[in-house]
Amino acid sequence: MGLIKKVLNWSNDSEYDYLSVNPTREEVAHYRVDPENEDDNSIVKMNTVKDFDSITCLDYSDIDVGLVGIGEKNGIVRLFNIVPDSSLSNNFNLRVRAKQQRTVNSIGISSNGLIAIGMERNRHDPSLQIWDINYQSTDSNVVNPSFSYCLNETLVSLKFLDDTTIITGTTKLLKEIDLRSPNPVYQHPTRLSYDIKINPFNCWQFTTYGDDGTLAIWDRRKLSTSPTSNEFLETQPLLKFEKLMGSGMATRRFSNACFRWSVLRSGEFTTLHAGQVIRRWRLGSVPQEENRSSDGEEQELSSKPHDVESLFVSAVHDINTTFDRVATFDYIPRVSGVTNFICMRQSGTIYRMSLDEGISKAAFNSNNDVLFSNNDRSYVEELRITNNDDSLEANHIAKEMKNLSFEDLDISEGELQFEIEESESISPQGDEDDSQLEDADDGASANREMSSSGNYSFLLKPEQLLQNDISMIMKRRALLGYGLDPMSTVELIDCSKSLQNNAYIRNTWRWLSIAKASVDDGTMVSGELDLGYEGILGIWNALDGLSKQDRYRQGTIFTEKQLNKELEKIIQMRGKNKSRGGNSNGLSTFANSNKPIQRKLCMIISGWDLTPADYEEKYQNLIKLNHYEKAAGWAVFFGDVTRAIEILSSAKKERLRLIATAIAGYLAYKDQPGNNAWRQQCRRMSSELADPYLRVIFGFIADNDWWDILYESAISLRERLGVALRFLNDKDLTRFLERTASTVIKNGELEGLILTGITPSGIDLLQSYVDKTSDVQTAALISVFGCPRYFKNSQVQEWVQTYRILLNSWGLFSIRAKFDVLRTRLSRTSQNVITAKTKPRQLYIQCLKCNKNINKPAEASLSSRARQNSMMKNFTGTKKFGITNNAASNPQQKHSCPHCGTPFxxxxxxxxxxxxxxxxxxxxxxxxxxxxxxxxxxxxxxxxxxxxxxxxxxxxxxxxxxxxxxxxxxxxxxxxxxxxxxxxxxxxxxxxx
Structure with a gap:
């Protein structure tokens, strides 16, 4: 079989040299190839040397241009010059043989002129003989070896590593021989010893194969282990590929099996199969584990010789050759990195094969631009799809200056509506009915088409889909200051039409803004207890609900009695604030509760601690918006069915007035036990009506059971919580809260934070929300209000870091800095302790003369208060640009280095x-x-x-x-x-x- 081999260092220009042996093994040819010209005419035959007797092996000199050595089956070794215009003599032609003439299986030429030949076994003549071409007598055709090894062994392959080191393979052993030592560096028993090839990117690795075609990748560091150690006996190849090269390779060893390490890409090799498929193998390596000491500190990576990387196959790709019956091939390196092969067919024809692979990997960057890469190219192509115009502005809405309270939570219970008109006007009122939800996405209505089945389908262009992806929505939010202030975020959602204006996001930020106001004014803190951003479930479960959180002053141990006392103080404190604005008598709750204090505080947090004047005002607000159904439903939630009848009777719609008449039957039948036609009709209407508030009204008056309201998922969670807190007993309320909390956590319902609070349970809810929406921005911004101030959570750290990386990738460094400042400020406890880990200052201005920080040096010696006071009298406390300005007594310090006095x-x-x-x-x-x-x-x-x-x-x-x-x-x-x-x-x- 034929052989083609790339030659290194022969050409100083951009072309490459190749040596080939034709399939009949009778001639050696020299080719010159232009790598950047993909035409077959780029392969030029420079010279041919003929009249050989069955060539078995070939090698060349890296130093002496044109020097080629071949071994023949008859035992002759020929050294000749194949490049006529080289420094060697044109007539240089040396024919030698071993003393005991036999088949030459392998030949190697070193850079210092040493020639190594490996031959069949002989009892009296070593199989590995190394001699210097500069001292070989031209009068004798017998080799005069300088070094001899491997007596009575058949040597099948060899390879020079450097001028003094050779790796050899016999039929039973792999050996590394140092010519300066009579004994091998190591010898490993194996039959995988044919055709040694060194990895060009890692001199420690080499490959061999066996008689059955099994390919092995070795590491010399593992083979060099001491023979007396157990590791030596267990030494195995880094990777082994069973019968990859085909069976019977040893009997066809003169074919020089078609295995090639890639000269373009580290960790890649190729093999030829059936003469028509070139298979590319890509290897990956498992990184070494870092050693850690007992105290957890990282130690340096071990540098022991046997600590080698573990390899695995990361990818395999088959390439069909341009023509069939390919006998051998090699790489043609190109500057662009594109893979080309030079191939020889069994007929001896040489041709060139270009490999134009498609996109091997595509990924989106943080701007939703598509990045394409090809394994053969060193660059990445970018396809810009999204519009990266950062000039976004929100319609300005002036802040309403008022004292926030939990009673304001009812504002905007529904989806924010935007009229899809040319004006895109925004309703000034935020209270919307859940039954009238609309999607406010720009452009969605323009792409809405009627399908053949009569249902609506949305057909979006890929560009529009990517521009409205969550990553782009997060970027637009960040540019508008989303999340940096809860109240501003609510106003931002109200006025911006380019964001996801879902009601649940707005309502969550609304609750968070009120909770933050309560923390800021201290109405959720009492003595040793801090209930900032706590949810209803945690307060209801008392000590169990507050466990695993830092809600108490450090070192304080609370009992149920002490906790109730502190909760009562918080209620009284909030009652005082509320009494300043009018009547403080709220709605009555369940009378026989064992937890009246917890129930009362839960009512406050849910926004249901209302006075009659409060909910009468809310009725009127809803009626002004024509939300008669919702106003009537709220009247029922407050236990006033009569008021619900009055509200519906005042509606302009005849249908609602008729429904009011039907509800009025409750006043006549509520005290009559048993079933009747009126109750049956109410049950039927509770399941047939479309409006959720009318459904729950009829469900309640039919059976006088509050569970009909609590099971209605179309009613907002806050409304259901208000009903449960007022009318359920302690046992049923506990069951309802736990069941509802489990549901909102599992479904990732963001409004459920009013139930869980920003607690470990709330983080589980946010995790489900992120899994569902990929909105890591909202999760990071909400979670920092409670973590790490009240608890620590690794998932929050992951969200925070991910969001910081996103902001940096968008170039929004100032917003990222504001986020870092916000996180640090929110981590400050009621005892004024910062719990967040802040990075030290990264940038200082130093004096060019003394190379010291130009900040005023700290006076560490002045430790006493008196000395500090004295210092304050002599120096002003004003800092400007990182410089401490002195008083007028030291004017030279204002614009000079405080250390050496050098002027700025x-x-x-x-x-x-x-x-x-x-x-x-x-x-x-x-x-x-x-x-x-x-x-x-x-x-x-x-x-x-x-x-x-x-x-x-x-x-x-x-x-x-x-x-x-x-x-x-x-x-x-x-x-x-x-x-x-x-x-x-x-x-x-x-x-x-």
Whole structure:
């Protein structure tokens, strides 16, 4: 069989050299190939040497261009020059043989002129003979070996590792021989010893195969283990492929089995199968585990010789050859990394095969652009699909200045509605009926088409689908400041039409804003107890519900009695705040409860601790919105069926007035036991009516059973909680709360946080929500309100880190910084302890002379309070730009290094020292564009404050990291708006690039 082999280091130009042996093994040819030309004409035959007697092996010299050595079946070794214009003599042709002439199975040529030949066994003549071509006598055709090994062994393969090291394979052993030592470095018993090939990317690895075609990948470090150790006896190849090369390979060993390590890609090799399939194998490695000490600290990776990587097959890809009956092949490396092969058919024809693989991997980046990669290319293609316009604005809605309370939770129970009209007007009221939910996604209505079956189907273009993907929604939210302030987030959802304006998200942030207001004003904290962001279930279960959380002052042990006392204080505190606004007598609850305090506080948290004036006001608000059904349902929830009848009777719709007449029968039949026609009709209507509030009204008046309301999933969770807290006994209430909590956690219902709170159970709910929606942004922003202040959770850390990475990938670094600040601020406990792990400051300004931080050095020696007070008299406490400014007694310290006194650099524009406060000039910088004049005093004050901050920022340090010249930040903005070159005379640095 034929052989084709790539030659290294023979050409200094961009072309590659190849040596080939034709299938009849009678001639050797030299080819020159242009790798960048994919035409077959790029393969040029340079020379041919003929008249050989059955060639068995071939090798070449890396140093001497043109030097080729071949071994023949008759035992002759021939060394000749195949490149006429090389430094070797054109007539160089050396024919030698061993003393005991026999078949030459393998030949190797080292870079220093050593020739190694491996032959069949002989009792009197070693099978491995190594001699120097420079000292071989031309008068004798018998080899004069310098080194001899392997007496009475058949040597089937060999390979030079370097000038003094050879790996050899006999029919029974693998050996590594150092020519400086008479004994092998190691010898491993195996029959997998044919055709040694070294991995070009890892000199420790090499391959061999056996008589049955089994291929093995070895690591020399494992083979070099001491023969006396148990590891030596158990040494196995890194990988073994049973019968991969085909059976009987040893009998066909002169064919030089078609295995090739890739010269383009590390961890890849190819094999030829049936003359028509080239199979590409890609290997992966298992990373080594880090050793850890007993105290958990990481230690350095072990550097023992036998600690080698473990390999596995990561991918296999079959490639059909252009023509069949391929005998051998090799790689053609290309600059672009595209895989090409040079192939020889059994007829001896040489041709070139290009491999144009399709996309091997595609992935979306954080902007939903598609990234394509090909295993043969070193670059990644990007297909921009989404519109990355970050200029998003929300319709401004002025903040309503009022004291938030849990009683305001009823606002906007339904989906936020946007009229799909040209004006896209927004209703000023947020209270919407659940039965009238609408999707507010832009463009959805334009893609709505009627299907043939009569149902609606949504046909979205891929671009539109990706632009409305959750990752893009999260980015748009982040650009608008979503989640950084709960109340602002509610207003953002109200006014923005480009976000997912689901009612459950809005209601969750509404509850969170009220809970945050309660934490900020201290009405959820009493003495040793902190119930911030706690849910109804935790408060109802008392000590069991508050376990696994840091709700008590450290070292405090609470009893049920003490807990009830603290809960009562919280209720009284909230009652005082409420009494300032009017009547504080709320609705009555279940009379015979053993947990009246917990029940009362749960009513407060759920927003159902209302006075008669409160719920009468809510009736009127709902009636104004034509939500008569919901107003009547709320009247029933408050236990006032008569008021429900009045509400429905006042409706303009005749249908509702007729329903009011039917409900009025409750007043006549409520005290009559047993079944009757009126009750049966009410039950029928409770299952047939479309409106959920009418259904629960008829269900209740038919059986006088509150469970009909509690089982109605169309009614909001908060409404059902209000009914349960008022009318269920303790046992039924516990069962209802636990069952409902289990359901909302399993389904990831975000509004269920009012039940679980931001607690470990709430984190489980958020996890289900993330699994369902992939909205890691909302989960991270909500969870930081309770973690790590009240508890620690690894999942929250994962969400936070994922969201931070997302923000960084979008380039929203300022928003990410605001998120970090928010998380740190929220982690501060009622005892003023920060529980979040904050990263230390990463950037400092240092003096160019003393290389010290220009901040005022800490006076560690002044430990006593008196010394500190004395220091405060001598120094001002004002810090500006990281510099501690001294009093007037030390004026030189204002703009000089506090350590060595070196003056700060001067601004290249105004020549005033950097770091100086109260400058005699105003640095305007690049003016911001505001959309018109403010419409109200609050906006004017906000704009004025923002402008003052911007002007202060313009006085900060600004340095070029290339030329080290500095300017005020505002002056740098002004200069580089019109220039590219540094303003310092004689400096040609492009500072702005």
């Amino acid at each position: 650099p001067r601004c290249a524009i105004c020549l005033l020292p950097l770091g100086t406060s109260n400058l005699p000039i105003v640095i305007s910088g690049r003016a911001e564009n505001y959309d018109g004049k403010p419409t109200n005093p609050e906006d004017a004050e906000l704009q004025e404050l923002r402008e003052a901050k911007r002007l202060k920022l313009n006085e900060w340090f600004s340095f070029c990291l290339s030329c080290n010249h500095g300017m005020h930040a505002g002056h740098a903005e002004e200069w580089f708006e019109k220039h590219l070159i540094c303003p310092v005379p004689g400096c040609f640095c492009n500072c702005n690039k």
